[in-house]
Amino acid sequence: MSTSALMSLLVTHPLEFFTLLRFRLFYSPKRDITAPSEHAHTGWDRKTMRRCWEFLDMKSKTIGGVIKQLEGDIARIMCIYWVVLRALDIIEDDMTIPEEKKQYLLRSFHELILVPGWKFTECNPNEKLRCMLVEFDVVNEELLRLDAPYREIIVDIAHKMGTGMADNSQRAAVTGQVYIETIADFDLYSYYVAGLVGEGMNRILAQSGKEAPWLPEQHALTNSMCVLFEYIDVIRDYREDIDDQRFLWPREIWGREIYGKTVGRPAFSKMEEMCEPSNRHQALWALSGMIVEALRRIIDTLDYLHLLQGENVFKFFALPHTINFVRMCVCYMNIEVFQKETNIRKAEIASLFMRSMNPKDVTGIYREYAGKLRKSAVPEDPNYVDLVVECLKIELWCEHYYPSQSRVQLPTPKGSIPLVFESGSRTRLSELAGKGKRDVAFEARAREIVASGKARRRFPWRKI
Template sequence: MGALSWLVLLLTHPGEFRILLQYWLWHDQRDVSVPSDHANTGWDRDTMRRCWHFLDLTSRSFAAVIKQVEDDLARVICLYYLVLRGLDTIEDDMTLPDEKKQLLLRNFHKHTLTPGWTFTESGPDEGDRQLLVEYDNVVEELRMLKPSYLDVIVDITKKMEAGMADYAHKAQTTGSVYLEKIEEYDLYCHYVAGLVGEGLSGLFSASGKEGEFLASQLELADSMGLFLQKTNIIRDFREDVDDQRYFWPREIWGDEKYGAAVGHPAFQEMKEMHLAGNEKQAEYVQSAMILNALCHATDSLDYLRLLKNQSVFNFCAIPQTMAIATLHLCFKNPDMFQRNIKIRKAEAAQLIMRSKNPRDVAYIFKEYAQKIHAKCTADDPSFIKIAAVCGRIEKWCEDQYPSFVNMATGGQAQTFDTTDVRSRVAQILDDHQRKAWLEKKREELLRTTGAATTAREKGEEATAADTFKFVAIAFTVVTVISLGSVFGIMLLLDRFT
């Protein structure tokens, strides 16, 4: 942003100006070129520098998020991302004939480990064709990864290439352009996004920054990916339709109930949704698509609760809060059918700054769910279901982070809202736990005196008197033994000299 646009912002949106200024002041970015960090970032190698460059090229904002992940994990995720990007570039390429594409896709997990492998036949319009032209850099770097990382990357590549090849084959041979069933839509999203989540979980576990169990949370990881992918698919409606890419399932947009609600027949083609006169029906389809995406929200929150590393948490949480904000932006927004819409910069900055722990993230979800619900009107065929899914998000918050607990701030302990009945129960539990903790501490203290242990082994309660008795006996025993041995040694010395 230039100085002028800062000034304009200050005058037109002072609140946003403040947020962006705070963000700019307080939010550090990791510089991967710093020499002390080279062991992690690999910046000292030409090949890795090239990889960082490609990451910046594909998406600057996403690159920044990746770089923030701690230690070497940022580099591993960078490479993982480039592999998938390479695969995606081949899948997207309409200039490649089916037979060629099939072979390329289905063997990509081998190519990606073949030293010197590059691909120069991408169509001239492919944005990331240069990545494939210089793919040998990625191969080189991948081969340096430790096996536990590489196994995850290769495993996901195998699964994803098979899925993509199937879809590409179907599209290019049958001429069917639409996804029919919601199941197909879910499966497609699984291949392109759910698997990404699965692989990331595997990498987090392999890094030791997260528990081993995380790698096996496949359903939750899948939901993380689906929530993001579906949000993008919804938001990018116009761009995709103009490019004749159709990801919305016909089971939703072609459902006659959305037509019936306005006295029209069901949509026959996706592009009808952006035509004048179809606004209301398109809005109902849009609600149904957003409802479908919102069904993954509580799974995402479940996943985020499992994380323990702060940098991994931020990496996972920020895209999720952006997604729910984007869904709110799209909900009942006719502009979405006409042009590319985006959440405002300040809103995004605020979300990044707030997405720091699972409780705050859950409350962000709740806020947006309430806003979405507030925009929903009873004429919408998805009305009741949207209320239910928003209610579910709110109930999730109450289950995991109940509102009667006021968080600890400024050195103060947490407090309970006394008007809430749950407080009384929590207070009793809290006291109980505190007592149990004190009791444990007392026992630990007694155990360090050693004597108490013997007493407990006999199954007796170690009282102060007992302890004293034991100490006295132990003292006597030790004294007697030492005196005895001194006497013995002197006796021996006496005899042999």
């Protein structure tokens, strides 16, 4: 943000100004990847690697910022990993590439990226990030510099992702179906475009010794966390995707008859109908349904974060997911989702960054925003009960592991798990054995709270 913009903010939003000022003064990134002392790790002295860092920031400055803070060579490896997979994603999203050519590119991408000097110049000229493919030869040069174990991980993930993307594209071309039909279909698609990204990161971190060797084995938690990321992305990118003729919300959600019945209309037959002002309420119910599906994956995300042992690695995962969770909460009952991409203000992002330093503080953010979302739930919403239950489950998880200081201890019903995690420490692998029973208990407790009529209270579980 420029100096003039900051001065304007001081006049219009003084509290936000001081938040950003505090962030700049006390929370600026500690690692300078351009410093000569870091060149051996970051590759900044090479023109090709500098361009890769620029590509990374084009995708997301938030992601780029946390990757740069990873220790040693891992930052550079993760940068190349993200840029390679983003280039693959651009090919999959490009609706101007003929299907036959797209099939070849997607299925052969893992081989093409190893060909010295390979690049692709035939992508959509309106694609904002097409430069990643047009100049892919610089990425290729840096990829070939990596140690063999890391390069093999990146190539393997690119192979699996490309195959999954090609299968999905081919299915749409053969059947003529432009919509994803079921939630299961969307989850499978999300596994290929997002879940595999998480698996690759786990393998890179374990290979480097930055995380435990058993982390890559946590497939279910990793996939659930990354599928959540994809849900939030397609919610926020609704308008852009519609304009580009990409229909990624599952019909099983937006085509539900109950959403139409509440306003005396038939179910949506086309996903584009949600853009129409006359369908405002019905569209908001569909949006709410998407948010409920996303919320069902929050606890898995929190469980995953609590398995991480390195401070920098924890921040690397926690910050983007915390910001994305808050962005999703802002989308609830927000009609602007159907007109443009919604976001939160820079000062709020800075505040979240400053608060996402450790597991306890991150848990506090999830508790806070889940509570806000629960209390803002609209009783007329057909998803009202499910949404409130999912919010309560998140709050109960937070209270279970990091109890609020003012909480009144109450007897635990016979046969259920304690509400408070006695040790107060981060969960570890051995504790996941009881995850199924614990999650069932959270579900039962949440529905009991809703049935009691106390779901809109600040701490509704105290007297349950």
